Amino acid sequence: MELDVFAAAHKPDWDRLERLVRRRRRLTGAETDELVELYQRVSTHLSVVRSSGQDPILTGWLSGLVARARSAVTGAHAPAWRDILNFFTRSFPAVLYRTRWWWIAASLGTVAFSTAIGVWIATDPAVQSAMGTPESIRAYVENDFANYYVEHPGASFAAQVWTNNAWAAAQALVLGVFLCLPTVYVLALNGANLGAAGGLMFAHGKGDVFFGLILPHGLLELTAVFVAAGVGLKLGWTLIAPGPRPRLQALGEEARPAIGVALGLVLVLFISGLIEGFVTGWVHTTWLRIGIGVVAEVLFLAYVYTLGRRAHREGETGDIEGRPQTAPVAG
Template sequence: MDIDVFAAAHAREWKRLDDLVRRRRSLRGEEIDELVDLYQRVSTHLSVVRSSGQDPALVGRLSTQVARARSAVTGAHAPAWRDAAGFFTRVFPAVLYRLRWWWIGVSAGTVLLSTAVAVWMVTNPDVMHAVGTPEEMARYVEHDFANYYVENPAGSFAAQVWTNNAWVSAQAIIFGVAFGLPTLYVLAMNGVNLGFAAGMMIGHGRGEQFFGLILPHGLLEMTAVFVAGGVGLKLGWTIIAPGDRTRMRALGEEARAALAVVLGLVVVLFVSGLIEGFVTGWVHTTWLRIGIGVLAEALFLAYVFTVGRRAHQEGETGDIEDAPAAVPVG
């Protein structure tokens, strides 16, 4: 299809639709019918142009025009709470489910790396000694590690870790546009740091304390980071191998889905931050602390593999351009 010829052939209809939308409050009966008819026609034009993948700018222009016309035809936009509900019951879980193998793979790889680093430290005393002096190591395992969770007020500490983890996750996703290489670095550094902490604690006979303090918030927190890493790597791979889509179209679709993940993970990390701030250092019964963490992780996975699976099977891709909240501005 020659996109320029197509645009020239329908330019008059698009202009007329714009005119009717601008005057929507003063339309006569026959003009209202015309508005509805043109809205349906231009929606079809948008589908044709989008499927051709030839002109992203025209797709954006027609998407905005169709959204404005939809608002004029329906008379009012859905309440904000309904948009939020649609995002968390369809868009966010659908993209998590669609990209599940990416973040499951990242999870497995990072855990293996952390385990390898911890085993290396525990089985090689020279490595342990190279990390710090005996006094520094003793202070870390006997005081600093556990004190980290209680040295600040719970509320401010929860906000601090929430902000930090959200930033790490955002980096893991954003860096995907550089072919995923910086994303791999972020994931590797997190895995190595976790492995060092585990190795130091286990090597000094504090393994039970380590897992008792890490698991309550760490299960959900690290899953969120793994999700971000998987989405970032998928974004990078899309640039390398866009498939049967044009590279720009593929990148645009995956970037919009990645943005949905960023927004959704803010809430997930808020929950893990609350657990880290108010549970990890303050609930003194180990089984209860870990049980809260396991429950949070189980609910998240159930959310992905039930709500997300259903939304994905119904055709939801996680592309926020097609979400209910995609409405005109101005």
């Protein structure tokens, strides 16, 4: 192939494409169509020139032109920080708001179960005796329960509880797809542990200590776990009763936003971990540390019911943008 002849024949197209790229913000409809057509044509020219290997300078210039034309045709991708901002101001809160009745139900059910366990233990000495010796129980209520929050440095303790809580939340969310049963088990286990601790503390007149140390971080922490469980239950129920949608399609439409919830809860649990590591055991004024926990919880709920409700009403689903609308099936 005579590259000089090829270049001379197609140089007008290249020059025209370059002019359109420079004016891309002021193009008419007809010029936009022309830009797309020339981009496709010059892309073919680039392949021909590149395969000849005769002129690296021309190849480089055409590569740059095609790249700029591609950007003009497809649009520049939004910066990563904008995607992150959109996630935390629209996608994440919208899914939390849309699934609110599921995690509210998980919250009420777990708290009721935990309260029943606590009352049972606090009012039945035989149950208390079965949980340990009088000496071990006394050590727990007098020292061990409170010392748990101060026996490690704040930073390492915060990291530890963050990891543990994130794992519990992930289990509650992901395992819900198995017909909801594992999520119910995770909720029951956490509720029983909380009720057992509260029951022992109240039985020995330490109810104020129990709430004074649980509420600062526990309000936000447990809410995050309940949210994860609620989304997990929604996943499982979608598999059981998908409605008019095909089962796998319905599951995919719920699972993709659920992944976003899991990522968002990492930050929520990080905040509760900071409170547990640096406030619960170290702020000695009870009303102040409980107040910090209440403020964190109120801010989270306000976040869900303001940003989340608005984004949900505007049609935000939390699903992946640009996802395939259909999937190949065996025919």
